[in-house]
Amino acid sequence: MEKVKVRVKGKEYEVEKGTPLGRVFELAGIRDAIGGVLEGELIDLQTPLRRGGEVKPVYRGSREGLEIMRHSLAHIMAQALKELYGPSRVRLGVGPTTEEGFYYDVEVEGKTITEEDLPKIEEKMREIIRRDYPILRRELSREEALELFKRLGERYKLDIIRDIPEGEAISVYEQGDFVDLCRGPHVPSTGKVGSFKLTSVSGAYWRGRSDQPQLTRIYGIAYWSDKELRERLKFYEEVKRRDHRRLGRELEFFTIDDNVGAGLILWLPRGAIYRKVLEDYLREEHLKRGYQLVYTPHVGKSKLWETSGHLECYRENMFPAMKIDDEEYYVKPMNCPFHIAIYKSRVRSYKELPLKLFELGTVYRYELSGVLHGLLRVRGFTQDDAHIICTPEQVDDVIRETLEFALSTLKDFGFDEFKIYLSTRPEYSIGSDEQWERSQNALRKAIEGLGYEYEVDEGGGAFYGPKIDVKIRDALGRMWQLSTIQFDFNLPERFDMTYVGADNKRHRPYMIHRALLGSIERFTGILLEHYAGLLPIWLSPTQVIVIPIADRHHGYAREVLERLRSEGIRAEGDFREERMNAKIRDAELKKIPVILVVGDREMQSGTVSVRSKKEGNLGSMELSRFVEWIKEKIRNKE
RNA sequence: GCUGGCGUAGCUCAGUCGGCAGAGCGCGGGAUUUGUAAUCCCGUGGGCGCGGGUUCGAGUCCCGCCGCCAGCUCCA
Numbered sequence: 001m002e003k004v005k006v007r008v009k010g011k012e013y014e015v016e017k018g019t020p021l022g023r024v025f026e027l028a029g030i031r032d033a034i035g036g037v038l039e040g041e042l043i044d045l046q047t048p049l050r051r052g053g054e055v056k057p058v059y060r061g062s063r064e065g066l067e068i069m070r071h072s073l074a075h076i077m078a079q080a081l082k083e084l085y086g087p088s089r090v091r092l093g094v095g096p097t098t099e100e101g102f103y104y105d106v107e108v109e110g111k112t113i114t115e116e117d118l119p120k121i122e123e124k125m126r127e128i129i130r131r132d133y134p135i136l137r138r139e140l141s142r143e144e145a146l147e148l149f150k151r152l153g154e155r156y157k158l159d160i161i162r163d164i165p166e167g168e169a170i171s172v173y174e175q176g177d178f179v180d181l182c183r184g185p186h187v188p189s190t191g192k193v194g195s196f197k198l199t200s201v202s203g204a205y206w207r208g209r210s211d212q213p214q215l216t217r218i219y220g221i222a223y224w225s226d227k228e229l230r231e232r233l234k235f236y237e238e239v240k241r242r243d244h245r246r247l248g249r250e251l252e253f254f255t256i257d258d259n260v261g262a263g264l265i266l267w268l269p270r271g272a273i274y275r276k277v278l279e280d281y282l283r284e285e286h287l288k289r290g291y292q293l294v295y296t297p298h299v300g301k302s303k304l305w306e307t308s309g310h311l312e313c314y315r316e317n318m319f320p321a322m323k324i325d326d327e328e329y330y331v332k333p334m335n336c337p338f339h340i341a342i343y344k345s346r347v348r349s350y351k352e353l354p355l356k357l358f359e360l361g362t363v364y365r366y367e368l369s370g371v372l373h374g375l376l377r378v379r380g381f382t383q384d385d386a387h388i389i390c391t392p393e394q395v396d397d398v399i400r401e402t403l404e405f406a407l408s409t410l411k412d413f414g415f416d417e418f419k420i421y422l423s424t425r426p427e428y429s430i431g432s433d434e435q436w437e438r439s440q441n442a443l444r445k446a447i448e449g450l451g452y453e454y455e456v457d458e459g460g461g462a463f464y465g466p467k468i469d470v471k472i473r474d475a476l477g478r479m480w481q482l483s484t485i486q487f488d489f490n491l492p493e494r495f496d497m498t499y500v501g502a503d504n505k506r507h508r509p510y511m512i513h514r515a516l517l518g519s520i521e522r523f524t525g526i527l528l529e530h531y532a533g534l535l536p537i538w539l540s541p542t543q544v545i546v547i548p549i550a551d552r553h554h555g556y557a558r559e560v561l562e563r564l565r566s567e568g569i570r571a572e573g574d575f576r577e578e579r580m581n582a583k584i585r586d587a588e589l590k591k592i593p594v595i596l597v598v599g600d601r602e603m604q605s606g607t608v609s610v611r612s613k614k615e616g617n618l619g620s621m622e623l624s625r626f627v628e629w630i631k632e633k634i635r636n637k638e
Numbered sequence: 639g640c641u642g643g644c645g646u647a648g649c650u651c652a653g654u655c656g657g658c659a660g661a662g663c664g665c666g667g668g669a670u671u672u673g674u675a676a677u678c679c680c681g682u683g684g685g686c687g688c689g690g691g692u693u694c695g696a697g698u699c700c701c702g703c704c705g706c707c708a709g710c711u712c713c714a
Contacts (some may be wrong), residue, residue: 094714114643160714171714181714202709203641214641217709249649258687258705368639370710550671575668578677585675599673610675617674 001563004052006038006492018048022188024067025057033057034187035068042067044185046137050126060192061224069193070097070222072135072186073125074104076193077218079178080124081106092180093156093206093215100232101196101221105204107156113216118198121218125196131173132191137184144602145170149181153627156206156215157181195229197221200234239476244528245374250352251541251591252534253524254375263379265521270541273570275520277539279360281412282384282516289405291358291386296338299363302328307494308337308436317365335361336488339387348499352508354390354398360520361385382520388512389497395510399442399468399485400449402514406470406483409516412637414536415472420452423460425468430464431489439487439510440466449528464490474530482523485514534613537593538634544571546608547583549599556603560596560623567627569634588613594630 002017008028015024021036022045035044038605039053058064074095077559082090085108093105106113113121140148142161149157162183164170170227173182175190187193190234198220206212223229248254253271260266267275283293307312310318314333321328328373332338339357348355371377390398407418422443425436443466454468465487471479488511491497498506517523527535537543544564557573564571568576574583580597587595596608601620608626610618621629 092714096712096714098712159712164714173714183714198709204710205640207713208711214710216642219709262705369705370639370708373707547674549673552671579670579672581672581674582676583674588675595674597674601673609701611674 004049006049006052007054008057015049019048020046020048021055022046024049024055027539030057033059034065034192035185037064042185044068044137045188046186047184048139060194061385066194066222066224067097068185069187069224070102071095071182072190073193073196073220073222074102075135075173075175075178075182076125076185076190077102077121077198077220078104078106078180079128079175080121081108082178083128084121084124085111088153091154091156094160095180098219099521101199103221104221105156105206105215105217107213107215110229113201113218115201118201118218122196124200128176129190129193131176132189134189135175135186137171137173137186139169139171142170145172145181148172148179152179153182160409161205172451188451194222195226196220196223196395197229197233219227221239228485235476239529240416242476242529242532243374244376244525247528247533248375248525250589250593251528253528253541256374261379262369263367263377265375265378265380271524273541274535274539275524277447278520278524282360282409283358285405285409286356286358286386289356289401291356294339294342294357296342296359296360296361297332298336299329299331299365300337302330304337305330306339308340308491309494310334310337317367319364319366331364332361333365335359335363335383335385336387336491337495339385339499340491340511343387343389344495345490348389348509350391350499350501350507352387353499356386356388358384358386365458368494375521375528376520378519381522383515384517384520386514388514389492389499389509390512391499391507392510395438395442396445398512400446402485402512403446403468403470406450406485406514406516410470410472410482413517414530414637415474415482417473418452419471420447420454421457421460421469422447422454423457423462423469425466426459426461426463428463435487435489435510436466441485443468443485462486463553464488474526475532476529480526482518482526483514483516484518485512487512534593536638537630538637540593541570541593541594542572542590543569543634544573544594544630545587545596546573546596547580547587548573548575549580549597551577553598553600557598560598560608563623564627568630569627569630584611596626 003014004017006013006015006024008024008030011028013024013027021043025033026044026376032458035042035058037056037058042058058068078092078095089109089111091107093107095104096104145161146158151159161170171183171189172179173184173186189254198218200219202217203214204217205214221229221232223232248271251270251275252268254268255266256262256264286293302311310333318333319331321330339359341355343355360382362380364380367377367379372379388398388402410418424440449470467484467486469481470483471481473479474616492508492511497509497511499509501507546557546561548554554575557575560571574587576583584595591613593613595611597611602608607620607622609620610626612618
């Protein structure tokens, strides 16, 4: 009999090949493990050892164990469904784990599972957990497996079995009278799982293909302890509380009107002020760095989009054509062809490169109605878009400067945690080896030069060039992709872009697309959620609200207001016949960063009583001192 | 687009078995002149998403449409 050598806790054990891991743990005196990691592979106690190596035991409460336990919960849910609705009515798809828990795709004949059914299913699951069935692994031959699942009427499982490569073991796991095709791993018995909650149901196509039947996907989240589970549920509450669609309405930033159209944003006055500040900032920063501002139209002739290749490759994302004077026009989904037309408006010399054209360009893209989501996924949006056209020699400097610009911009909005991704040449691509080499090097050097970690997505670039994407982490720990810096070897060819070099010959320039925030709309959604609606003072539509206590203070309040406004501070007054407390409450709910209360005392001494949303009541301050105080905060982008 | 859920006042929601459409907030008017998160009183506001059908009678039941929300990538 063949033997394998397994090392556990520094000791080596030689056992027959195929011995279950649990047996080895017994020899090693390990009692309460629920599984193990064999050379990086997560296995359970019943997994037969087919190779040797180092094994680390996995216990309840551990991270690796979480994966095992969640997987078992998916099975327990499937068993519960079979018990509730009858085994022959329930057909199972796949039931994997997710980052937070698990799901199972199922089909229940003659019944649509809704969220109302979830408590009942949970209750049945708890019952199965209490019964503490041992979970047993069995390996079957292909024929046995096909026979078994045919008998059970599990047509989806049969699909899966057919896809398992020859020679790979086919295993099933049994608990009570429930049996499921499964690679494992699983906990030793149904009683050894953690806390869970079923959260939602949705439709999901079998194998993710729309030509396949749609199953019901039931989601659950699971953690080892009640405490962790409660914390995660609280996190979801927080996500809901911070939903930018709700904040956008409460703060009167934007609205979406059915009569205007789905995915089309109407910016309300308060949102518009914020947007103006944001856009002014962007334009200033671009001018500082030698970009030139341009404006381009919203539509262009079909010929333009033919040349650019958009009609060929991007048509399904474009709004359909409109006919004008026997000529077809398309609403722009991108700004590049226009920026290229600007570049080509005259002969360009190498002396004026790099040429950096910047536009807050509003584009329209057709998105499926089902994917639209507040500001985060829309059909019309404004990009902070630029195209940089340069010589090959300038590529390194241009990229370094651009990446630096992107990161410093993100930092200005309060994002300091980034993840940078470098996507390289895919299998099918255009452009020369030299172009790819030079560009990829420039991107890599730029990231390394700034001392950042990055991940390489090998072959993940577009067919027309490599790129860097920057993702940020928001206050809730979620990652969002914002900046992108992307080479394009395609458009300069298609549009025959050239510059005259020092040699008085025509050369092909390099072109780079880049966006820092991506889209103003989407970025605003992310920002609202990141700050839970409490924007930094420099971005707040109203920075200060002046609250007079009684009518006799209105005159002084107006003086204060005027002074603030003359200093360029966005200030408002609350002159309603309301009690001070009510006015403060309203201002707090509107998340206005600073409240100035003025009454008899302030009027006499020429001061204001400062209450900051962040820091609470700060007491009285001379008016001029307050002006300095808040200007300092605005300057520092607090 | 597909599947499921939901559409009642500007907002958040209640409306039982099919039997006179409600509450709070908001908004308007009045009283109150107030020191750090809701003063009181009165009033206003609804084609119950749209269109059909069943019924003596439909917010409620049935059918069709529209809109919104969630999911549709993570391979037993």
